[in-house]
Amino acid sequence: MKTEDRFVPGLEGVIASETGISLLDTEQEKIIIRGYDLIDLSTSKTYADLIYLLLEGTLPSDTERQAAEEKLKVNYEVPAAVMDILKLLPKETNPMDGQRTAISASAGYDKGLDDRTLEANKSRAYDILGQLPAITVNSYRILHNEEPIDPDPALPYSANFLYMITGKKPTELEAEIFDRSLLLYSEHEMPNSTFTSRVIASTHSDMYGALTGAVASLKGNLHGGANEAVMYMLNAANSVDKFEKILWDKLKRKEKIMGFGHRVYMKKMDPRALMMKESLKHLCDLKGDSLLLDMCEAGEKVMAQEKGLYPNLDYYAAPVYWMLGVPIPLYTPIFFSSRTAGLCAHIIEQHVNNRLFRPRVKYTGERYL
Ligand SMILES: CC(=O)SCCNC(=O)CCNC(=O)[C@H](O)C(C)(C)COP(=O)(O)OP(=O)(O)OC[C@H]1O[C@@H](n2cnc3c(N)ncnc32)[C@H](O)[C@@H]1OP(=O)(O)O
Numbered sequence: 001m002k003t004e005d006r007f008v009p010g011l012e013g014v015i016a017s018e019t020g021i022s023l024l025d026t027e028q029e030k031i032i033i034r035g036y037d038l039i040d041l042s043t044s045k046t047y048a049d050l051i052y053l054l055l056e057g058t059l060p061s062d063t064e065r066q067a068a069e070e071k072l073k074v075n076y077e078v079p080a081a082v083m084d085i086l087k088l089l090p091k092e093t094n095p096m097d098g099q100r101t102a103i104s105a106s107a108g109y110d111k112g113l114d115d116r117t118l119e120a121n122k123s124r125a126y127d128i129l130g131q132l133p134a135i136t137v138n139s140y141r142i143l144h145n146e147e148p149i150d151p152d153p154a155l156p157y158s159a160n161f162l163y164m165i166t167g168k169k170p171t172e173l174e175a176e177i178f179d180r181s182l183l184l185y186s187e188h189e190m191p192n193s194t195f196t197s198r199v200i201a202s203t204h205s206d207m208y209g210a211l212t213g214a215v216a217s218l219k220g221n222l223h224g225g226a227n228e229a230v231m232y233m234l235n236a237a238n239s240v241d242k243f244e245k246i247l248w249d250k251l252k253r254k255e256k257i258m259g260f261g262h263r264v265y266m267k268k269m270d271p272r273a274l275m276m277k278e279s280l281k282h283l284c285d286l287k288g289d290s291l292l293l294d295m296c297e298a299g300e301k302v303m304a305q306e307k308g309l310y311p312n313l314d315y316y317a318a319p320v321y322w323m324l325g326v327p328i329p330l331y332t333p334i335f336f337s338s339r340t341a342g343l344c345a346h347i348i349e350q351h352v353n354n355r356l357f358r359p360r361v362k363y364t365g366e367r368y369l
């Protein structure tokens with residue numbers, strides 16, 4: 001077969017890597033993470049457990065989880081100079097770009113940057129994950145002329161993250177729902193951002209560079225950026241009738257509706273979205289206001305009838321974050337922060353078992369020879 005005959009636009013269905021990290025098993029409708037079903041894990045484990053599972057390969061004992069949380073906490077502090085760089089950025093800077101800049105700048109503070117051994121990479125992953133709540137929240141705060149907020153090490157990792165976002169100590173239920181969202185976002189096989197990070201890592205480039213590329217990938221609204229777009233749409237509607245009309249009008253104009261469709265879950269709802277929908281129900285019941293849930297369910301019906309398309313995780317994560325008091329421009333940076341656990345596992349795996357990514361092209365230009 002000639003190289004150009006093997007061209008698959010968007011690499012749809014192409015196997016790009018061997019991995020022991022995760023698989024979307026479309027036949028059994030399971031998201032398998034290191035042998036476990038992500039949805040089962042989301043009902044019994046925490047995001048800290050997932051960090052451990054992704055980086056160490058097994059589920060932690062209680063002592064191991066506590067030790068992992070400690071490793072994250074000792075790295076809560078971000079170098080002051082990195083924060084100073086964020087202060088120099090124009091206030092119009094998107095928080096994803098702030099996050100990308102901070103991760104990129106952090107490379108210079110890693111004294112062992114050239115050490116890509118398994119142990120050095122794992123330790124680096126805990127360092128970066130530890131710093132991410134402060135990087136994420138404070139890049140947003142600095143760009144909004146707010147003073148940076150300090151982490152509270154007395155709180156568990158995700159409760160502290162939510163505390164830093166809202167400035168209020170979360171209730172147990174709020175912390176649990178936020179933790180579950182991080183867990184569900186933590187890893188998802190080979191999306192564009194993971195592929196990007198593996199391509200970069202395959203040149204023996206470092207973890208910061210690979211993550212920097214992945215933030216840029218995740219920012220786009222065909223990927224992580226969709227969660228923010230969903231919330232802007234829900235807010236613009238603010239009623240079931242208007243939301244339906246917005247969707248119909250967009251469909252008439254042949255526009256894509258953010259939060260629907262998926263390269264892998266084509267004819268089924270993303271199982272993670274179902275879990276987030278449960279969380280939304282909880283929050284709506286608690287508040288005694290079901291408007292967001294009613295709008296989302298009406299949107300689901302319109303899209304199933306008109307396009308045969310179903311929600312992805314971003315569709316239900318957006319209203320959940322809204323009800324938890326998270327500012328919309330932080331939705332995608334939060335997605336990236338949680339995904340960093342999976343991304344680091346992929347970067348490490350790529351470094352351990354590497355083959356340079358270097359595909360070929362189907363040439364459509366002229367030939368003057
Ligand atoms: C957590 C995540 O990152 S999940 C992804 C988040 N992104 C979004 O929600 C953005 C909206 N969704 C989309 O753009 C797409 O569904 C993607 C990019 C996620 C996957 O799409 P692809 O596999 O590339 O499929 P593609 O974009 O080619 O769509 C196939 C068909 O379905 C339609 N379609 C797919 N998604 C949508 C949508 N959200 N709204 C309307 N139509 C859609 C396309 O217009 C196309 O129709 P056509 O064949 O009549 O032209």
Ligand SMILES: O=C([O-])CC(=O)C(=O)O
Nearest residue numbers: 187188190191192263312
């Ligand atoms: O798998 C994908 O292509 C996108 C996605 O849902 C994710 O990254 O969580």
